[in-house]
Each structure stands twice: as structure tokens, then as C-alpha cells.
Amino acid sequence: MNARTGNEPVAAVTLDGDTAAYQRFIGQMRKLWAGPLYRRLRDEAKELGDGAGFETRLQALPTHQFFGWFEYNLQNMKYSSRRGIAAAVETHREKLEQELARPLSQGRLTENPDLAAPDYYQENDFHQHPGGLGGDAIAAVVYREGAGAAAGVVGKAGLHNRFAKAALGDRKPKRVLDIGCGFGRSTQAFADLGPDVEAVGIDLSASCVRLSAQIAEERPEGSNTRYIQADGAEVPLPDGSFDVVTSTMLLHEMPPEAIRQLISESYRLLAPGGVAVHLDFLPPDDAFLTALYHGHSDRNAEPFMHTLAGMDLDGDHRAAGFSAVEISSFAEDDAPRGETWRLPWTIIKAIK
Amino acid sequence: MTTMPDRPQPGFFADEMTERVFASVVALAAEVSILRERVAQLEQAQGIAPAGDDPARAAEDFVADVFGHLARPLPQM
Numbered sequence: 230m231n232a233r234t235g236n237e238p239v240a241a242v243t244l245d246g247d248t249a250a251y252q253r254f255i256g257q258m259r260k261l262w263a264g265p266l267y268r269r270l271r272d273e274a275k276e277l278g279d280g281a282g283f284e285t286r287l288q289a290l291p292t293h294q295f296f297g298w299f300e301y302n303l304q305n306m307k308y309s310s311r312r313g314i315a316a317a318v319e320t321h322r323e324k325l326e327q328e329l330a331r332p333l334s335q336g337r338l339t340e341n342p343d344l345a346a347p348d349y350y351q352e353n354d355f356h357q358h359p360g361g362l363g364g365d366a367i368a369a370v371v372y373r374e375g376a377g378a379a380a381g382v383v384g385k386a387g388l389h390n391r392f393a394k395a396a397l398g399d400r401k402p403k404r405v406l407d408i409g410c411g412f413g414r415s416t417q418a419f420a421d422l423g424p425d426v427e428a429v430g431i432d433l434s435a436s437c438v439r440l441s442a443q444i445a446e447e448r449p450e451g452s453n454t455r456y457i458q459a460d461g462a463e464v465p466l467p468d469g470s471f472d473v474v475t476s477t478m479l480l481h482e483m484p485p486e487a488i489r490q491l492i493s494e495s496y497r498l499l500a501p502g503g504v505a506v507h508l509d510f511l512p513p514d515d516a517f518l519t520a521l522y523h524g525h526s527d528r529n530a531e532p533f534m535h536t537l538a539g540m541d542l543d544g545d546h547r548a549a550g551f552s553a554v555e556i557s558s559f560a561e562d563d564a565p566r567g568e569t570w571r572l573p574w575t576i577i578k579a580i581k
Numbered sequence: 582m583t584t585m586p587d588r589p590q591p592g593f594f595a596d597e598m599t600e601r602v603f604a605s606v607v608a609l610a611a612e613v614s615i616l617r618e619r620v621a622q623l624e625q626a627q628g629i630a631p632a633g634d635d636p637a638r639a640a641e642d643f644v645a646d647v648f649g650h651l652a653r654p655l656p657q658m
Contacts, residue, residue, distance in 0.1 A: 246622070247615050253637055254614040257644040258607070265652030272654075295651055298593040298603060306611075 239443045240328045240370050242321050251312035255303055262299035267570040270296050274517045284520045301528040304357045307375065314375045315359050318367060325367045329439045331446075338442035339457040346433050347460065349484050349533070357530050362434040369436035373412045388561050389418035392477060395559060396506040396576060402426060402472035406498060408461035408491065409433075409479035413441030413454070419475060420454045429466070431459040462490035469500040480509040480577070481534045488537070489545050492579075496549045499581040505551065508559060511575040512538050522573060542577055551579035610647050614640055 244252065270292045277286045287293055308314050318325070346363050354361045358375065362368045392415075403425050407416040410430030420428035432438050438456040445451030459465055461476070474495040480488055495505040512519040519538075526534035546554045559574040560566075594600045621639065624630035 246618070250615040250618040250636065250640070251611055253618075253640040254611050254644065257637070257640045258648070260641070261644055261648055261652065265649065269652045269654065292651075294593045294595065295603075298600075301593065302604070302607070306607075312611075312615075 239447050240325050240367075240373075240440060242318050242325075242370060242374050244317050248312045248317045251310075252307065252314070255307050258299065259303050262296065262303065263570040264568070266292070266296055266299065268568065271517065271567075279516060283516050284523075287517070287520050297524060297528055300525065304529055308357055308371075309359050315371050318371045318374055321370075322367055325370055329366060329370075329436070329443060331443060333442050333446055337446060337455050338438060339455075340435055340438065341458045341465075342435070344433065344458055344460065347462070347487060349487060350433055350482075353532060354530055355482050362432075362437060366436055366439075369412050369434060369440040372437070373440065376412075389415045389477065390421065391561065392508045392559065392576070393418040393422055393475075396475065396508070396578065397422065397473065397504065400473075400504065402504075404471045404500075405429070405473040405475065406431065406464070406466070406471045408464075408474065408476045408495075409482070410441055410456065411437055411477075413437075413444055413456065415475070415477040416441065416454050416456070417445070417451065419473065421450060424453075426453055428454045429457060429471075430454065431457045431461065431464060433458070433460055462487055462494055464494055464498060466498060468497050469503075471498050472500060472503050474498055474503070474505045475507065477508045478510075480507055481531055481537045483537075484533055485536050485540050488540065489549075492545055492549045492551075496551060496581055501581060503581045504578060505546070505581070506576060506578045508574065508576055509537065510534060510572050511556070513558070513573050518573065521570065525572070546577075546579040551581055553580045554578070610643075614643055617643060 270290070273290055273292055274287055277283060277290075288297075306313065310316075351361070351363060358368070358372060360368065362372055365371075401423055402419075405416075405419040405422075405426060405428040407419060407428060407430045410416045410432045413430055416428045416430035420426050430438065430441055432441070435458050438458045441454075442456045445454045445456070457465070461479070476491075480491075483491065492505070499505065510522065512522040522538065523535060526532065542556060543554045555576075555578045557576050557578075559576045561571070561574050592600050594603065617639065618636050621630060621634060621636065625632050625634070
């Protein structure tokens, strides 16, 4: 166990005053975008009528032009500007690299320096994360800080615990595999379901599994988690070794063929009766919200949201051998629906 | 890797000049918001302003004052 003092989180980053003020400004601009500006756009879209050409008519609205500008540029500013998260984290590089390289308990972390990242992973800076999560040792810290900054979605308090509970209901799993674990918050949420749970988080990013392992090392509740650098399409673990295979906000970062490989691999890894359950985004049955979904895909460097929306996830799970497949919307919080823009959270659940 | 500096900057407005002007306005507002926080901290340190003012609330008010009109319908001509 690493010796630390006080309550400072692992690989902590302190923003200087101006950067913190800048991020607060971005956060308030995002609230304006997701609230009042969204509502004005929604109301104007109602006047457009349905039918062919709806999306073109929507895009021609001046309000939509502002909406798109806000969505793309505020994310860009949050991450990549002079006072963005990437620059702020960079100033702590030496300290962060040292902290991420600290010794860990036996078995806590398995890295694979020879792992070949798939092309799709290397060719895109998803959600405008500069440089992606793959190569840089401190990329996971940028991801974590970005998730919590400027009214970010991923850092929303309680999201992961809420999903873990909603995903499994009364089921009490003992062995959970979390694919694409990021900085480990989703893995920990499943580990928190009970004292007997053992959760394994895997991610292609060495930086992510390192940060996850270091965070787990510091916390008593992290004792039942371990992390492996691996591809969800080819997991170096035995058949039938999990009761639950899960992912959170991963599928929309993958092309269809990679998702189908992940589904097949999940089937192999699950014990009979096990559950595959994923939290992701699918367009709702609404022309306006579907247009915003595809717009988000374009504006937020999420190219595979388009292809995910076109997949037959029910059929793909059944083709892999799963029996029951259920796709349902997920409420990430208790806020009233329709008054703010939100990602269309969806749970995809299948039983082996 | 298609990283941010390499990727073509998408356009959102009907003309390039509006795009540039609005980017400048937002960048300027961000700097003003930062300076407002600095001033508030100095005033609190000097006892001119009450301590404990919430900077997030101040930023929210500033954004609403400057950009809130974008969310209101245009007056009918």
C-alpha cells in the first residue's frame, strides 16, 4: 500500500486560479447550451413539421447554428485551449508520472506493453480528447480531470453506481469484468455491489489501467478490484470466468465489427446464466432528438455513434449465442426529462 | 491519429465572418470572466467585498447577462 497523507486523491491535479475560473466559465456556458438554448431549439423544431428533410431544415435554423457552435467549441475549449485541462495536467507531468509508476500490490495490475491497439482506437481523438487515451502516460489523468470539469457528463456524481444497480437488480454477482474501464470508476461501482464481488477492469490504455490500479490501491473499497491492459475483443482470461461482463460508454467508441467481437468474447467469458450489460447511447424514437444524436456524433468526434445507431444489437447478441436480450432507456438522474439536452442513455442487456 | 490541431475546424454559421466574430466574443467573455474572479478575490482580501461569494454563481450570472439573450426568441419584425 502506498503511503499518502491527507485526503488528496491519487495523481491529483490542482488547477491554478485562472484555469479554474476559465473552466467555470465553460461550465456555465455549457449549462446555457444544454438548458435555455436547447429549449429554444426544441420549440423552434416543433414548428418545422415532420417528414423528409427535417434534419436539413433543423440545421438551417440560426438557433441550431449556435447550438452546434456551443457543443463543438465548448468541448474543444475545455480540453485544448491555453487554459484547457490538457495544458493544466501537463504542468504536473513529472509528479503524475512518478505517482502512476508507484509499486502496487501483487496482482493489482497486469500491463501488456506488446498489446497492439486496433486502428480505430488510434485514428481518432474520441470526444475531442487531444491525442486520445492510448499513448501518453498521463492521458488517463486528462480524461479524469476532463470528466469532472466544466459540467462534464462522465463525472456526474453517482452515475456509475446508479447504472450498476439498475443493470443487475437483485442479482448478486461474484465475478465482474468491466471492459473499457477508463479510470476505474465503473469497475469500482460494480465492486461496491457487495463484499464478495471481485471486479476486473480492462482497458487498451496503459495509462488508464495504471491510474485505476493506483486509485484502487489507495482505498479500502478498492481491495476487490484488479486491472489488466487488454482489448475487449480478445481478453486473456478463461472461458466462463465471470457472472457479469459490462461496459460503460464504450460501444459508441467502436466500429460494428469490433462490437461484434466484443459480444462474442463476452459470451465466451460468461458462465451459464451470466449477464452482459452495457450502458451506452442509442437515438430515441424522435426526429429532433435523433438529429441531435447524430449531430453530437459529428461535433464531438464520436464517429461510431452513427454506426452504433444502425446496428441490430438484439440480433448480434442472439447470433453470438445469448438467449434473452433487452434494450431499455436509462435515467442517469432524477431531473425532469425534456427540459435539458441529455445523451440518450440506454442499457443493452443479454443473458447467456 | 486525427488530433485536434490536424482536424479541419468545422463551421457552424452560414458565413465565415459570423463564425470568427462569435469565437472572438466568447474568447473575450472568457477573459472577462477570469478577470472578474480576480477582482472579486482582491476585493475580498481587502475587505471591500464580503467573503465567501460563490464564484460559480458569479460566472453563471455573468454568462446569463452576456449570452442569455441567445436563448430567447427573436422579436417579430
